[in-house]
Amino acid sequence: MSRDADSHETGASPSDQPSSDGERWRSSSGLRSDGGETSAAAGADEVALDPWGSSSVADYRKLFEDFGIAEFEDLLDGVPSPHYLMRRGVIFGHRDYEPVAEAMREGEPFAALSGFMPTGDPHIGHKLVFDEIIWHQERGGDAYGLIADLEAHSARGMTWDEIDEHARDYVLSLLALGFDPEEGTLYRQSDNREVQDLAFELGAEANFSELGSIYGFDGETDVSHMQSVVTQMADILYPQVADEPKPTVIPVGPDQDPHMRLARDLAARTRYFGVTEAYASFEATPTERRLIGEAYEDLGGEDVRTDDDAEDVRCEDAADWLREHEPAPDDARQTAIEKLDAAGMEPVRPRVRFLDQHAPEDAFEALIEAVDGEKRVYDAHIDTFELSREEADELAREVELDHGGYGFRPPSSIYHRFMTGLTGGKMSSSIPASHISLLDDPEDGYDKVKSATTGGRQSAEEQREKGGKADECPVYELYAYLLAGEDDEFAKEVYDECVGGERLCGDCKEQAAQLMTEFLEDHQEKREEWAEKLDELDIDLDSDRKR
Ligand code: TRP
Ligand code: SF4
8 A cells, every 4th residue: 555645645634733744743643553554565455344244444545435434634624622533533534424513513412322332341442432422422412322232142142141241341431431421321222112113113114135235144144133233223313313303423433334324324214305406397316407407507597587587498498408518428418308308398497396205195295384485296296496405404304303203314423443453463352462451450451562563673773763663553553542642742752753763662662551551540440430330320231131
């Protein structure tokens, strides 16, 4: 992989970064310390996004190109006082996070939710997600942390006893890191009737072949495993049924992206009405619509709207215009012409359209009533000439909610980088030396850091001369992702000293090991304080399930 290209792409930095040096540091330290080099060197540039497999991302750029995940950096400027994980590029991607950022800016309602499979100890990789939920809660979001116990049982075969034990540990760490249980919601899937009911309803919108093609399910897949998928869909949309529809962010690793895409689809599929724009009474595809729009404008359509004496632009005029103007004949142009010809003398007029997707009849009737001003009612759509797109969106949601619909907004997501294992390669829950558990004895944490692989050179001399490879160093990652906390200066100092050859690995690891010890001591103290108060919380950590 080309590291230079990487730094170019990420080098465009928001203006609040003081110096170009600061820019370089941020993109380098954050975006490049992903351990990607190891896997790229091994020749793997393919990206597997498998929620239950071993997800690996050899090249994060592929996620942008191949999966349509957007770069977080592009909207960083619009996020009020971004989290350090955002500033350092650890949170590298998103789907549709803008509505959440906007809600934060405007002081409007929003929510954040993530879930944890209780299959082992919570470790410092999970801490990233805990921190993300908490950060959104501190900014006024409704916050949710859930224990994905149904998923752990069905997809990972955990017993309920094991699940109970781990569930407790996740909850304690989330609380110890600052989650406010008075303001936020903690639940386990198995205990949340509303989530299960919603899962059932959402399951009616998806079928087996779809799950098969998204997740690779086949005839051998447990039905319960499939049920855990619709349960996750319900988790993701739950904040919008527990309260009103609102922008909701799901902070997760990119391995969960298949779930996000399905959840966004299902959210749209349950909607009573679709809202689109149109130029005439017939339905057009987005490309056809664009072409018709061009014809309309060029034929002076704008004048028709403002000047009473201007002649109407008719569909047949637009068809003629397209025949003459759009040089390369393609399908959309051809079909647009056919549709326009069929509409003949009908005037072209921009409008906002409500499409009846599957609204009950009384809801459709109510929407007709609710549309103010000039409108035209068809079999399965209503055209309105005086509402803006936004007003129409709002009205559609209102009517839907009044008539028993969900009115979901598509949920958003943010994606963080996977941490590199302390032993190199992936950080994995099943390899204790590769990660630091939040329950590790502080001394063990110390030892693990001390024995971690580094991006250091063969000898101290060589290191002084060439500098260390902080971008490939799991220890540097510990600083950037965790140990430096809010302190950007400190993280930058470690980086600069390392690559400048002033910092040698022995001392560097000693410092990191000490900071890790302090972190674990402090975290575990807080866990103990919460353990005393756990009974008062509204989450049952002893399930009476068997098997
Ligand atoms: N599938 C997630 C995991 O493997 C856990 C999960 C369940 C989840 N429901 C969720 C994550 C809702 C985010 C949102 O860790
Ligand atoms: Fe890693 Fe520190 Fe060594 Fe640099 S000096 S390679 S950051 S351990």
